[in-house]
Amino acid sequence: MDAYVLDSHSYEHDEEGYLKNLSEWNKELAVLIAVDEKIEMSDEHWEVVNFLRDYYEEYQVAPAIRVLVKAMKKTFGPEKGEQKYLYQLFPYGPAKQACKIAGLPKPTGCV
Amino acid sequence: MNDGKATNGAAGAKKRFMYVNRKAPYGTIYALESLEVVLISAAFEQDVSLAFLDDGVYQLTKGQNTTAIGMKNFSPTFKALGDYEIKKLYVEKESLDERGLAPEDLMQITYEDEDEDYAEKPLIHIVSRSELTEILARQDVLFNF
Numbered sequence: 726m727d728a729y730v731l732d733s734h735s736y737e738h739d740e741e742g743y744l745k746n747l748s749e750w751n752k753e754l755a756v757l758i759a760v761d762e763k764i765e766m767s768d769e770h771w772e773v774v775n776f777l778r779d780y781y782e783e784y785q786v787a788p789a790i791r792v793l794v795k796a797m798k799k800t801f802g803p804e805k806g807e808q809k810y811l812y813q814l815f816p817y818g819p820a821k822q823a824c825k826i827a828g829l830p831k832p833t834g835c836v
Numbered sequence: 837m838n839d840g841k842a843t844n845g846a847a848g849a850k851k852r853f854m855y856v857n858r859k860a861p862y863g864t865i866y867a868l869e870s871l872e873v874v875l876i877s878a879a880f881e882q883d884v885s886l887a888f889l890d891d892g893v894y895q896l897t898k899g900q901n902t903t904a905i906g907m908k909n910f911s912p913t914f915k916a917l918g919d920y921e922i923k924k925l926y927v928e929k930e931s932l933d934e935r936g937l938a939p940e941d942l943m944q945i946t947y948e949d950e951d952e953d954y955a956e957k958p959l960i961h962i963v964s965r966s967e968l969t970e971i972l973a974r975q976d977v978l979f980n981f
Contacts, residue, residue, distance in 0.1 A: 784916040785908065789879060792919045799954065833875045 731757050743825055750828030758826045762817065770814055770826075776800065777827045787832040790820040851976040852883045857892035859981065862907050867895050870981035871913060878920040885924035885975075886917075887968060889931045892981075896927065896942045896960065911943065918947020923959055930965045 727742075728735040731754055737745040742761065744750060755774060759766050766774075780788055780796060788796065790808065798806020811819035820832045855874050859866045878884060888896055895911070902909040917925070925945065932938065939962050948954040963971065972978065 784912050785910055786875065786913045786916055788916070788919065789875070791879070792916070795950075796919060799948070799950075833872055 729754060729757055729761075741825075741831065743831055744828045747828055747830075755826050755828065758828075762815075762822050762826065764815065764822065764826070766826075767814075770823075772801070772805075773797070773811065773814060773819070773823050774827045777823055777829060781827070781829050787824045787829040788820065789832050790818070793820055793823075793832075850881070850883045852885070852974060853877065853977045853979070854885050854887055854972065854975040855979045855981065856887045856889070856972070857895055857981050858890040860891040861895040861900065861911065862902060862905060866981045867892070868908075868910055870979070871910060873979065874917070874922065875913075875920060878922060881921070884922050885926065885971075886922070887926045887928070887972070889928035889968065891931075891935075893927055893931045893935065893937060893942075896925070896945070897937070898941060898943050914943065915945050917945070918959060923947050923957075925960045926963050926968060926971060927960055928965055928968050929962050932962070 727740065728737045729744075730736075736749050736754055739745060742758065744754075744758075756766055759770070764770065776797065777787065777793070780786075780793075790811070794806055794808055794811065796806075797811070800806075804810065808819075811823075815822040824830070824832055855870055857867060857870055861867045874884065874886065896914060897911075900909050900911045914925075917923075927939075927942065932941075939960075942960060945959040946956040947959055949957055
């Protein structure tokens with residue numbers, strides 16, 4: 726089984742890098758996953774990651790990109806509620822990459 | 837929503853897709869699978885609605901707790917449907933009555949209407965068996981779960 730290793734503790738992930746056990750997530754691990762995704766976490770990145778975790782906590786589902794954009798727009802305003810903004814932060818797919826860093830499953834409805 | 841006739845064949849034409857849920861939420865995988873298909877199909881921007889009848893009405897009940905059976909409680913996900921532009925959940929009144937359930941036993945599920953300053957509107961519509969029959973007859977595609 727593949728795993729991320731941090732401070733001699735291993736965290737199992739699936740073949741695409743999504744954490745197996747959501748409850749194991751922590752911020753240090755998020756930074757490590759981000760490095761694998763070639764992303765250096767800024768405040769803006771954290772804002773999206775935390776937003777996704779809150780969304781999952783409330784709805785038990787990782788939102789599709791279209792849904793993420795709409796929800797971000799409502800919470801943070803039109804500048805951040807844009808696909809372009811999210812792709813600048815997460816070039817290889819905001820929903821996929823940000824969810825992976827947030828320790829969530831791959832978004833349902835990601836086609 | 838679009839009116840009357842389905843415009844088959846034309847590019848970009850919307851079809852009416854309805855997902856019919858007849859089974860209790862846990863014990864079989866049908867309810868969860870149905871919800872996942874609904875979320876995935878939302879990407880195709882069709883006119884999607886859901887119907888709940890028979891034991892399917894239990895899927896929408898309040899206060900579900902799955903700790904003892906070790907399954908994920910996915911009922912909060914119904915509250916995300918509005919974000920996915922799915923705004924019609926029909927619940928058959930007779931099915932509620934037969935199970936001693938009242939509309940108040942169901943979760944409050946709303947969506948926020950972006951065009952009306954995010955006013956909250958209800959997603960759930962309680963309909964009679966005969967009304968549901970008419971709604972079913974209007975669909976282009978039915979998925980039974």
